[in-house]
Amino acid sequence: MPELDIVPSTDGEVLLRAEGLVKHFPLKEGIFFKHQVGSVKAVDGVTLAVRRGETLGLVGETGCGKSTLARSIMRLYPLTAGRLIFDGADLSTLSRSRMRPYRRGMQMIFQDPYGSLNPRRRVGSIIGDPLAIHKMAKGAGRTKRVQELMEVVGLNPEHYNRFPAEFSGGQRQRIGVARALALHPKLIVCDEPVSALDVSIQAQIINLLDDLQAEFGLTYLFIAHDLSVVQHVSDRVAVMYLGKLVEVADVKDLYSTPRHPYTNALLSASVVADPDKARSRDRIILSGDVPSPINPPSGCRFHTRCPKAQALCSTEEPQLRSAAGDPASHQTACHFPVADGEKLASEKAAILHAVEGFLAEAPSVGAGSREASAT
Amino acid sequence: MTLLTVDNLKVSFPTADGIVHAVRGLSFSVDAGKTLGVVGESGSGKSVSALTLLGLNPGADTTGSAVFNGADLLTMSQSQLRRIRGAEIAMIFQDPLSSLHPHFRVGWQIAEAIRAHTSVNKHDARAQAIELLRLVNIPQPERRVDAYPHEMSGGMRQRVMIAMALGLKPKLLIADEPTTALDATVQAQLIELLTQLQREVGMAMIIITHDLGVIASIADEVLVMYAGRAAERAGARTIFFKPHHPYTRGLLGSVPTATGVIGSRLLPIVGAPPSLINVPSGCGFHPRCPFAMQACVDEQPSLDPVGDDPTHTSACWLPPDMIGVGVAMDVVRQRYAGSHRDARAAKLPGVVAAGDGAAVYA
Numbered sequence: 001m002p003e004l005d006i007v008p009s010t011d012g013e014v015l016l017r018a019e020g021l022v023k024h025f026p027l028k029e030g031i032f033f034k035h036q037v038g039s040v041k042a043v044d045g046v047t048l049a050v051r052r053g054e055t056l057g058l059v060g061e062t063g064c065g066k067s068t069l070a071r072s073i074m075r076l077y078p079l080t081a082g083r084l085i086f087d088g089a090d091l092s093t094l095s096r097s098r099m100r101p102y103r104r105g106m107q108m109i110f111q112d113p114y115g116s117l118n119p120r121r122r123v124g125s126i127i128g129d130p131l132a133i134h135k136m137a138k139g140a141g142r143t144k145r146v147q148e149l150m151e152v153v154g155l156n157p158e159h160y161n162r163f164p165a166e167f168s169g170g171q172r173q174r175i176g177v178a179r180a181l182a183l184h185p186k187l188i189v190c191d192e193p194v195s196a197l198d199v200s201i202q203a204q205i206i207n208l209l210d211d212l213q214a215e216f217g218l219t220y221l222f223i224a225h226d227l228s229v230v231q232h233v234s235d236r237v238a239v240m241y242l243g244k245l246v247e248v249a250d251v252k253d254l255y256s257t258p259r260h261p262y263t264n265a266l267l268s269a270s271v272v273a274d275p276d277k278a279r280s281r282d283r284i285i286l287s288g289d290v291p292s293p294i295n296p297p298s299g300c301r302f303h304t305r306c307p308k309a310q311a312l313c314s315t316e317e318p319q320l321r322s323a324a325g326d327p328a329s330h331q332t333a334c335h336f337p338v339a340d341g342e343k344l345a346s347e348k349a350a351i352l353h354a355v356e357g358f359l360a361e362a363p364s365v366g367a368g369s370r371e372a373s374a375t
Numbered sequence: 376m377t378l379l380t381v382d383n384l385k386v387s388f389p390t391a392d393g394i395v396h397a398v399r400g401l402s403f404s405v406d407a408g409k410t411l412g413v414v415g416e417s418g419s420g421k422s423v424s425a426l427t428l429l430g431l432n433p434g435a436d437t438t439g440s441a442v443f444n445g446a447d448l449l450t451m452s453q454s455q456l457r458r459i460r461g462a463e464i465a466m467i468f469q470d471p472l473s474s475l476h477p478h479f480r481v482g483w484q485i486a487e488a489i490r491a492h493t494s495v496n497k498h499d500a501r502a503q504a505i506e507l508l509r510l511v512n513i514p515q516p517e518r519r520v521d522a523y524p525h526e527m528s529g530g531m532r533q534r535v536m537i538a539m540a541l542g543l544k545p546k547l548l549i550a551d552e553p554t555t556a557l558d559a560t561v562q563a564q565l566i567e568l569l570t571q572l573q574r575e576v577g578m579a580m581i582i583i584t585h586d587l588g589v590i591a592s593i594a595d596e597v598l599v600m601y602a603g604r605a606a607e608r609a610g611a612r613t614i615f616f617k618p619h620h621p622y623t624r625g626l627l628g629s630v631p632t633a634t635g636v637i638g639s640r641l642l643p644i645v646g647a648p649p650s651l652i653n654v655p656s657g658c659g660f661h662p663r664c665p666f667a668m669q670a671c672v673d674e675q676p677s678l679d680p681v682g683d684d685p686t687h688t689s690a691c692w693l694p695p696d697m698i699g700v701g702v703a704m705d706v707v708r709q710r711y712a713g714s715h716r717d718a719r720a721a722k723l724p725g726v727v728a729a730g731d732g733a734a735v736y737a
Contacts, residue, residue, distance in 0.1 A: 206641055207640060231631060
């Protein structure tokens, strides 16, 4: 386990601190006698601090461990290793029953507004569930509180007795938000809260989360793969690759001077809704796919796809630290961080080459008219 | 040169709850070698229109015409359509896992399409399949040609779909949400690939998506759809910088990077897309529109020229010179709308009280 090193926060107190968090899922084989043959290293040593009142964005590709990290932080999984300190209390080894009182302080909003609500229960009782489980309110008091919550998230309190199927996707996500708010949590983990929604509805939910944060002083851990949404909502952003953090920085620093080659690639790949910018930007196109988290590459896990990789990258694992000239809040895990104005190699040329080859060599197919139009 | 002309396309589905009017009079055209981006929310009729063109909507009531290369796709026989489908018009679907057959090797599936339309033998078809996999940047195509779909990642499967679609060098490629299920990095690779291939092969593309970012990177022309009709149509820059229709304006206000200033509040559209069984009267957008007027409730606007760009058309009752994004133009629109509103229109949920000059999208 590498030495833990968290920059002491200068502004705002730390609400949640994860130190060397590890979550491995065992892979088992055998029919009668199961034995472990390896493990999926979904989260492999993540050190992270979330400050009170901030929104920390967490980005990364599918399978990089974002959701596992979120669920580990919620203690929905037992941790393989590492410590988790929430609001001053060490949660990493608490039993289920000892954990329960702390759950009040941390709630989660899920990606799929269809799958995360029980279709056979009425909305009022879904939102009232946390109150019932934590014995916070009963009877008429609970009903009143649920209706307040529905009003807070922009739902009509009269729809208390309806079923989830009677609501649209955006409204269902509001139900999920109301449920998360029921216990006055300090931290809300939002796992892709808007990715399943239409653009216009996405904006409604983002604004709602914004308003709630201002009103109740909430802290968000906001997971999304849409980089422009993360840029819009976050104060700080952490970039994850294959179970590890590769870069953490204030949102402005991360988007203006990304230091890790992976962050650079990710940012250059994100599409922006501006035709001039979208066409003028030089995309860094990563070759291949994300390696398997069962056998992650040695050294820096990104070295197999990195345009800047050198021999050192495959042998020694880089630690999160500030590059020269960066503020202490901007940390990168890279031996050769990208300097200001540096351009990374792009693969455009390779694609062009393949296309030309196709046109020159491909055996002719189809009717003559088609060939004429193709060449 | 116009490759495809769709005129007054109407598609409806009889269901137990009533007739779903999925497409309600859609007209557009695609020029050879150009990319048309079709954008709109779920249920705006984007995918249904595309499927109808290829005759993949059995059970739907379809009227109108879709003339491709001089022949109407909607009235031709199944055997004629089969000759065009796959060879001259190819399609890529959103979910590559469910559009590839899980029991067959990808190479076989690519070769099948080639063999269905041309008289090549198995061996040559396989060689072409390898060549196509190489074209779409799949590493080790000689080995991957024998892989099953489940052995590939989402991005690779989508590449296989693209390889299959390009196998016969189609004149028109319809891509229905080609990158929605994929990561940003893979999405960028595919957009790059599609634009390069298009430039070299010279095919026309229709890209259907709800992602304005994808539209901005790839489309020459944009068709904005709402509730089964075209709301606005123009060149990509005009749509993004000088939109006329309040729905287009609302979509742009909903996207973090399009509103211009990062950190400023988003301006979403109120409410949710309408039911296509009981479509609102007049303009389908009027219940959500902050500029709804009397005319919008009573009468459907037609797609008419607006602004200073000759190819710019919009189906909205606002005056044709009210184009652009930004609060100033919203105030102008609101003032105009406020003076053309009666008690009924003023009560619509999208309408906000005039005069405060603040952001009008709730």
